[in-house]
Structures are given as C-alpha cells and as structure tokens.
Amino acid sequence: MKAEEIFKRLEGEFGGDVVSNFNDGSGGDKDPWLQIEPYSIEEVCTKLKTDPDFHFDYLECITGVDYPDDEHIAVIYHVYSYVKRHRIVLKCFLDREDPALPTLCNIWPTANWQERECFDLLGVLFDGHPDLRRLLLPDDWEGHPLRKDYEEADDYHGIPTVRPNPVELFAIKLPAAKASSEEGAAS
Amino acid sequence: MSDDLSNLNLMAPSKGYDARYQDDGGGVITTRVDQAINWLLNWGRANSVWFMLFGLACCAIELMQTGGPRGDLERFGSAPRPSPRSSDLFIIAGTLTYKMALRVKRLFDQMSEPRYVISMGSCSNCGGLFQYAYSVCKGVDQIIPVDVYVPGCPPRPEALLEGLLKIQDQIKNERYLQHRYGIGVEAGL
Numbered sequence: 100m101k102a103e104e105i106f107k108r109l110e111g112e113f114g115g116d117v118v119s120n121f122n123d124g125s126g127g128d129k130d131p132w133l134q135i136e137p138y139s140i141e142e143v144c145t146k147l148k149t150d151p152d153f154h155f156d157y158l159e160c161i162t163g164v165d166y167p168d169d170e171h172i173a174v175i176y177h178v179y180s181y182v183k184r185h186r187i188v189l190k191c192f193l194d195r196e197d198p199a200l201p202t203l204c205n206i207w208p209t210a211n212w213q214e215r216e217c218f219d220l221l222g223v224l225f226d227g228h229p230d231l232r233r234l235l236l237p238d239d240w241e242g243h244p245l246r247k248d249y250e251e252a253d254d255y256h257g258i259p260t261v262r263p264n265p266v267e268l269f270a271i272k273l274p275a276a277k278a279s280s281e282e283g284a285a286s
Numbered sequence: 287m288s289d290d291l292s293n294l295n296l297m298a299p300s301k302g303y304d305a306r307y308q309d310d311g312g313g314v315i316t317t318r319v320d321q322a323i324n325w326l327l328n329w330g331r332a333n334s335v336w337f338m339l340f341g342l343a344c345c346a347i348e349l350m351q352t353g354g355p356r357g358d359l360e361r362f363g364s365a366p367r368p369s370p371r372s373s374d375l376f377i378i379a380g381t382l383t384y385k386m387a388l389r390v391k392r393l394f395d396q397m398s399e400p401r402y403v404i405s406m407g408s409c410s411n412c413g414g415l416f417q418y419a420y421s422v423c424k425g426v427d428q429i430i431p432v433d434v435y436v437p438g439c440p441p442r443p444e445a446l447l448e449g450l451l452k453i454q455d456q457i458k459n460e461r462y463l464q465h466r467y468g469i470g471v472e473a474g475l
Contacts, residue, residue, distance in 0.1 A: 237385045244420040255384045262424035
C-alpha cells in the first residue's frame, strides 16, 4: 500500500482535523509522512495495527525533535508492516511548554522504552505510560539535554563538567612588543 | 646395606657441599632488613598485579585482545579478577559517563590498598571524542587518582602492556613498608 493511499484512508476514517498535512517525501524528506493530532494518536495507531489492510505490526522507532523557533516539539513514529511490506511516518507536533500525548504501550509494547527515552532526553510526557522513568541518564539528573535551550550544570555530584584546555594551560606567554624595537628600527 | 640406611641423615650437608665451596671465602651480601623486605614485597607485588575485569566501552575490546594469545597479559603475572576486593589494578577502559562515574568511584573505594589505576584511552584520559557531550565525564582523574595514562583511541595491546610495565616499575621503586606502616621513618630511612 502506498503512503498516499494510507493517508487517504486515514483521512476518510478520522477526518481532516486529526490526519492532515501529507508530505510525499519529495521535498527533501526521505520518507513520506503525515501529521496526526496528538490527542488521537492512540486511536489512529490502533487502527493502523488492527486493520488487516494496514497491518502495521512493528513500531520501528520513536524520536523527538525540538523546534524552538516554531515553539513546538515533534514526536515522530516510524511504523512498518512485515506482512504488507509498507512503512509510514507519523508526526505529532506538541506544545513546547507542556508536551504531552497518549502512550502507545498498549498497542506496541516496544513503545515502553522508546517513550522513556523520549521523556528522558526531551521531557515529553506520555499519558498512561506504566513506568515513565528516565532510561539513560541518572535518576537525579536535572533537565532534558536534547532541548535546544538546555544548559549544562557546573558539576554533577561534585564532578566538574568542564576541563581546562591544555593548549591554553601550557601556552607560551610572549611578552608584549616593546617600544624599544620600534626605536631600533627607526635608528 | 641396612647400616647405610639406618645411618642416613637427611639433614647433613651432602658430601659434595664442602668440596664445592671449600675455596670460597663465603659470599656476603650486606643489606638492611627493610630494604630486603621491601625488595621481596615489591618483587611479589609487581609480578602479580591482578586487575579488575571492568570494561566500559570499545577500549574493553582492546583489553580483551591484550588478554588474548598475542598480547598475553598473564605472562606478566597479571590476571583478571571478578571483584574489586581482590584486585590491585583498576583499568578504566572506555568512555566514562557521569552515571558510571559514581559507580567507578564506589568500586575504587572498595579496592584495598595498595591500588593502582590505569586510565586507558582518550575517553578516560580527558573525555576524548565525547568531551563536549552533556553526559560524559571529562576524564577519570576528576574522580579518582590515576597512575598511568595510556593514550590512543583505542590503544593497541602493546600500549596497554607498556602501561602495565610502567605500573610494575612504579611498584618496584616503592618503599612500601615506610609508606604504609611508617617503619624506619624515625631512623630517617
């Protein structure tokens, strides 16, 4: 099934408010993608998995991107069907101040850790997630490092986060040019 | 025959002994007790540097190579140990993240003295390739004292062996009794 057919069927099923903005991948994006409204991502994905024509049985990855200029965070789902051999990319654009959307753990169990990673690095809250803890960073970490406005702390448990540049430490400090050389050149 | 057996004295010097050494004036070594004991202790310690089997990243692959048949770390008496409590040497092999740094500090604290640390590879020396990352510790010397830095990304097995030999040199030149127990310090040794 072509991506455009998938988009047409989803649009007919859920309406243009929920499924919109089809991009066929010709504009520099490699994969064709479509935009889903965040609050209905769960029902759309349930449809994608259970409908025998779609049969998307594999959630490949969940990523998040921070767009501070547009004031939103995008959560991107790559889903693939091993049976039908087709793939589609779904994007949800969230409010940057309060990014939240429903979890997909009940549809594809592999979403569990991927959503934890997305929460860890970008601070996206997945409603209904059974265990929304940090995945990679320590539990007491402050901030979400893949946000563009993230600033590194000065230290972590007393370990400094900067190291002095050795080139600057051992650089030979040349004395400032003296006026005597100019005099010598003049004479 | 039976007389010979009954007169056999195993503790007596053999008949050849006196003959062999009869012309020698007697070999005499003058040394101090603490020097001799230090030498003996250092000889034993330097040739049995057991290291903790602890790899963090791709340098650990090179650490395995060093333990393999070509590098053969064990010909220097250095064997991997599964526990920090029975190991003398801590080889930090790989990228050290802040999350792992706290664990490394704890493992180092669990090792009994004397203990030595080799920082293996660019990442554990200074953060290396990943030193601008938010999660990577900028060198293992920020948390524990390091004895030998082995440069490279990753270092070849020969380089790690060189680091081990440097540790052995350091051990052999130590005055462990004075350093650890204060023996002979009052006498100015």
